[in-house]
Amino acid sequence: MDVCPVKGWVYQPVSGFESHLLRELSGGEAPRQIGPFYLSKTPPFSRDSAAPLVPRNVVFWFQNCWLEPFRAVFASISEAASILRGIQRNWAAALFTQYRRGALIAQKLPPLPAKRRPFPWRAPDSPMGAWTLLDARTLLASPRCASPFPNGTLEFEEDKTRPPSRAYLKLWEAFALSGAMPGAQDRCLDAGASPGGWTWVLATMGAAVVAIDRAPIDNALVAMPNVSFIKHDAFTMKPEDIGPIDWLCCDVICYPPRLYDWIEKWLASGLCKNFICTIKMQGEPDFETTRRFAVIPGSRVTHLHHNKHELTWIYTAQQPPPPAPANWTPNT
C-alpha cells in the first residue's frame, strides 16, 4: 500500500457554476482538473489577522472542498476499503470513473444513511470524508471536508402540501448546517417573505414572525396567530421600526450591495442576534460584496445544496467556525 498526502485542496464545484469557482481559484497557480473536480493551491480559508486561530472562508462557489486530500495506491478492492475504514467511519463516494470497482469498494464501507432527513435535523459532529478513484488502483480521498453532508448534499423529507414555495428547503438546510434554530420564545423577521415558504418554516417552529414583502403573502400564513404581515419595502424599514429580534431571515431579490447596506444597519443597531440571508446574484456574481459579508466576524458565506445562482450568509450567536480540521494549517 502506498499512501501520500496531496498538496492543495480538492474542490467539487456546484454543477453549472464551475466558472465562478474557477474565477475564485484563479489568483495563483492554475487549478488542475481531475474529472469534474479541481485540485488547487488556493485554500478555502484564510487566517484573519485579528483572530489568527479562526479560519475564515474565502472561496464560496463549491459544493464541497476536500481539506486533507491524499492519494493511495491499492492492490485489491478489500485493501482500498480497509485503507478508508482504517481512518474513520463516514465516507461518501464521488465517482467519475471506475464505477463498478467503486461500487464494490463502497459495499465494503459502513453504509451512509440513504434516507431523506426529517426536519429538524442537525449535522452530526463526526467527520464526513469523501473519496473517488483516479484509475483501477488509485484512490483520491480526504477524511475531512468543508461540508458535513455527503458530497455537500442534503435531501429532506419534503412537505409537498403546506409550504407555499419550495424556498423553505434553503432555510431548513441553513438551520441544519448552523446547528442553531429559532424556538417558540424567539421573534423573527422574514424579509422578502412572499409567497411565504420561510415564514411557514419559522411559524411552524413556534416563533413569532414579522413577515415583510411588497407582494402579498399566502393567506393561510396571515391567518396564523404568530404571523404578522407588513406590505412594505423591507429596506426602507429601519431596525428601530421593527425592534429587537432573535433572527433576521432575508430572501429578498436585490443587488447584493443593497442587502449589505441594510444588514450593516442591523449589525450596528445591536437589535438582532442571528442572521440568514440569501445573497442573490443578478447576472455576474458579485465577488466583492460576497467577501464583505464573509469578513463579518463569526459569520460564513456558503453555497447551500438548495441554493441556485445565490449564496447564503449565516451569522449565528453561537456560530461554529467554518469546518476546518482542528489541526488546520495552510498547506500551500
Ligand SMILES: C[S@@+](CC[C@H](N)C(=O)[O-])C[C@H]1O[C@@H](n2cnc3c(N)ncnc32)[C@H](O)[C@@H]1O
Ligand atoms: C425569492 S422570493 C422570496 C421567497 C420566500 N423566501 C419564500 O420562502 O416563499 C423574493 C421576494 O422578495 C420580494 N422583494 C423584492 N424586493 C423587495 C423589497 N425591496 N422589499 C420587500 N420585498 C421585496 C419579492 O416580492 C419576492 O416575494
